[in-house]
Amino acid sequence: MKLWKKLLFAAVIIVVAAALYLLISIRSISVEQVSPDLHVLFGVGSNTTVLNTDVGAVVIDSMTFPMQGALIRRMAEELTGKPVVLLINTHYHLDHTHGNPAFQEGTRVVSTERTLSHLKALDASFWEGDRAKLLPNDTFDDELKIELGNKTITLKTLGRGHTDGDLVAVIEEEKTIVMGDLFFNQHYPNIDLEAGGSVQEWPATLDAAFALEFETVVPGHGLITDRLGMRDFQRFMGQLATIGQMAVIDETPLEEALNSDQLNADKGYTEVTLAGISIGLNREFVLRRAWQESTGNFTRKN
Numbered sequence: 001m002k003l004w005k006k007l008l009f010a011a012v013i014i015v016v017a018a019a020l021y022l023l024i025s026i027r028s029i030s031v032e033q034v035s036p037d038l039h040v041l042f043g044v045g046s047n048t049t050v051l052n053t054d055v056g057a058v059v060i061d062s063m064t065f066p067m068q069g070a071l072i073r074r075m076a077e078e079l080t081g082k083p084v085v086l087l088i089n090t091h092y093h094l095d096h097t098h099g100n101p102a103f104q105e106g107t108r109v110v111s112t113e114r115t116l117s118h119l120k121a122l123d124a125s126f127w128e129g130d131r132a133k134l135l136p137n138d139t140f141d142d143e144l145k146i147e148l149g150n151k152t153i154t155l156k157t158l159g160r161g162h163t164d165g166d167l168v169a170v171i172e173e174e175k176t177i178v179m180g181d182l183f184f185n186q187h188y189p190n191i192d193l194e195a196g197g198s199v200q201e202w203p204a205t206l207d208a209a210f211a212l213e214f215e216t217v218v219p220g221h222g223l224i225t226d227r228l229g230m231r232d233f234q235r236f237m238g239q240l241a242t243i244g245q246m247a248v249i250d251e252t253p254l255e256e257a258l259n260s261d262q263l264n265a266d267k268g269y270t271e272v273t274l275a276g277i278s279i280g281l282n283r284e285f286v287l288r289r290a291w292q293e294s295t296g297n298f299t300r301k302n
């Protein structure tokens with residue numbers, strides 16, 4: 001075989017292997033049982049919560065791919081023995097919403113009004129045609145209390161942080177709060193300044209969450225934890241906020257801010273990856289975002 005043929009052959013093998021690995025990763029979703037009626041699904045990139053109620057299954061967030069959405073729907077039906085009657089999107093990002101189109105047309109889909117606005121403005125190309133049928137169809141601004149059979153779910157907006165439209169869900173009977181991406185457990189968070197996210201306001205938004213009643217905390221990314229686990233993350237966000245404020249006072253150039261030794265609450269933090277592929281959510285990213293917000297070096301998109 002000529003050298004170029006060997007190289008081409010090797011390249012094809014590598015691409016096929018990578019595609020297969022990605023496909024297998026996307027299709028693998030693990031389950032953790034929190035209580036008899038509450039399960040958390042861990043997929044590539046993000047978490048999904050499944051609640052069993054007397055009248056049907058509730059799914060919070062739908063991961064990145066319609067293929068994952070189909071798996072989530074099937075798993076929710078198997079875990080609860082009932083169809084999915086309510087789908088909740090904590091915010092607009094694709095890793096929490098692009099599984100929506102796999103759900104039954106006509107399913108009640110709840111989000112905040114801001115999230116629906118972001119979906120339409122910032123992710124319009126995905127939500128074309130039939131997919132638009134699974135956009136949120138029941139929205140609210142501040143609070144929405146949903147009583148479903150034997151369960152009470154209170155959805156709340158607590159302030160800016162990851163975006164300006166995130167909701168948290170308190171499941172009363174389970175003493176559990178589902179934080180969406182207002183909480184990355186042991187991972188560097190995405191901070192979407194362009195959609196109203198804020199390093200500066202994030203710690204106070206978490207304080208508003210701590211004022212609610214719960215014991216168990218389900219983050220948008222990372223493992224299930226408790227109040228103490230979320231306190232650690234709040235301390236991390238607080239340090240970032242201080243670094244941003246000091247950058248303005250000291251007129252710190254970006255390069256210096258990126259090398260700040262004032263951030264040390266990130267011990268053990270790792271990057272969220274997509275099947276092992278970096279998506280840039282690292283220490284440098286969060287320091288840059290803190291600097292950009294405080295110095296006004298970014299542009300709101302919606």
Ligand SMILES: [Zn+2]
Nearest residue numbers: 091093181190
């Ligand atoms: Zn997100």
